[in-house]
Amino acid sequence: MRKYIFSRLLQFIPLLLGMTFISFVIIQMAPGDYFTQMQMNPEVSPQTIELLRQNFGLDRPVIIQYFYWLKNILHLNLGESFSYHIPVSFLIKQKLKNTLALSLFSIFLTWLIAIPLGVFAAIRQGRWQERFLSFLAYIGISLPSFLIAMLMVFFAARTASLPVGGTTSAFYIGITGWGRFVDYLKHLLLPGLALTLAGIGGLYRLMKNNFLEVLGAPYVVTAHSKGLSPARVYFRHAMRNAINPMITIFGYTLSSVLSGAALVEIITNWPGMGRLMLEAVLSQDLYLVMASLLIGGLLLILGNLVADILIALADPRVRLR
Numbered sequence: 001m002r003k004y005i006f007s008r009l010l011q012f013i014p015l016l017l018g019m020t021f022i023s024f025v026i027i028q029m030a031p032g033d034y035f036t037q038m039q040m041n042p043e044v045s046p047q048t049i050e051l052l053r054q055n056f057g058l059d060r061p062v063i064i065q066y067f068y069w070l071k072n073i074l075h076l077n078l079g080e081s082f083s084y085h086i087p088v089s090f091l092i093k094q095k096l097k098n099t100l101a102l103s104l105f106s107i108f109l110t111w112l113i114a115i116p117l118g119v120f121a122a123i124r125q126g127r128w129q130e131r132f133l134s135f136l137a138y139i140g141i142s143l144p145s146f147l148i149a150m151l152m153v154f155f156a157a158r159t160a161s162l163p164v165g166g167t168t169s170a171f172y173i174g175i176t177g178w179g180r181f182v183d184y185l186k187h188l189l190l191p192g193l194a195l196t197l198a199g200i201g202g203l204y205r206l207m208k209n210n211f212l213e214v215l216g217a218p219y220v221v222t223a224h225s226k227g228l229s230p231a232r233v234y235f236r237h238a239m240r241n242a243i244n245p246m247i248t249i250f251g252y253t254l255s256s257v258l259s260g261a262a263l264v265e266i267i268t269n270w271p272g273m274g275r276l277m278l279e280a281v282l283s284q285d286l287y288l289v290m291a292s293l294l295i296g297g298l299l300l301i302l303g304n305l306v307a308d309i310l311i312a313l314a315d316p317r318v319r320l321r
Contacts, residue, residue, distance in 0.1 A: 079287030099272035106195035118207025140201030165269030251307020
């Protein structure tokens with residue numbers, strides 16, 4: 001297993017290099033740069049703008065700029081933000097923690113709810129329980145995540161049931177220990193529930209269809225004919241095969257934590273990577289955009305690797321060579 005993981009990581013290196021190079025070139029192809037906007041300010045001289053471009057290395061050819069950025073990455077230096085004038089690593093650290101907390105919370109809650117409901121609906125296929133759950137899932141799939149977030153923000157603002165925006169309350173300074181965690185969790189609930197409600201429907205339908213397909217397999221019919229209890233047939237024989245496609249989806253879900261939460265973060269005013277990435281793209285903050293894309297690529301690689309490992313552990317028929 002260790003040899004397989006190491007070989008997969010080696011295969012991902014050229015993929016990551018190609019992704020970052022193409023992204024770097026496309027960003028540079030956009031008209032102007034961050035300092036072009038400063039030319040509209042009469043108080044900033046052209047000499048000052050040119051000096052700033054030289055300090056950030058933007059006066060060099062694009063290929064040279066990319067390899068200079070790549071060399072800094074190998075030294076764990078993500079560069080300096082044009083807009084904030086601080087290291088990108090320091091700027092991303094807190095925002096990334098909030099985004100990961102939001103995404104992992106919503107992923108855990110979505111899977112905790114959708115997988116059992118999908119299994120239950122497959123067992124109750126054709127009955128009123130399955131039709132009711134499928135109707136709710138259809139509504140969830142039809143509503144985009146940003147619309148669900150807007151409705152939840154409106155509801156929370158009208159009822160004052162949940163805090164809107166930020167990660168801490170006004171009395172956060174006087175809170176210690178467990179109280180801080182509870183306060184953070186209260187602020188996390190609104191965007192987390194919005195992402196959860198947006199993702200349950202699709203995951204529920206996939207799990208239900210996978211389980212129905214497995215229930216019609218010959219080995220499940222044989223297990224029933226041998227007189228095994230329904231619980232043993234469902235969870236000992238059918239579940240392990242029905243869950244395999246879901247594990248692959250789980251890997252892609254992990255890899256899309258940044259992009260999936262961006263709009264919800266902006267609408268609910270959650271201080272994560274979403275608003276930071278939007279501001280970086282609009283202002284053409286090159287090194288901040290590239291750091292965000294690099295983190296997204298690393299999450300994609302880790303998500304696929306985790307999916308492969310989980311499939312190997314769940315299905316003994318899979319042999320990793």
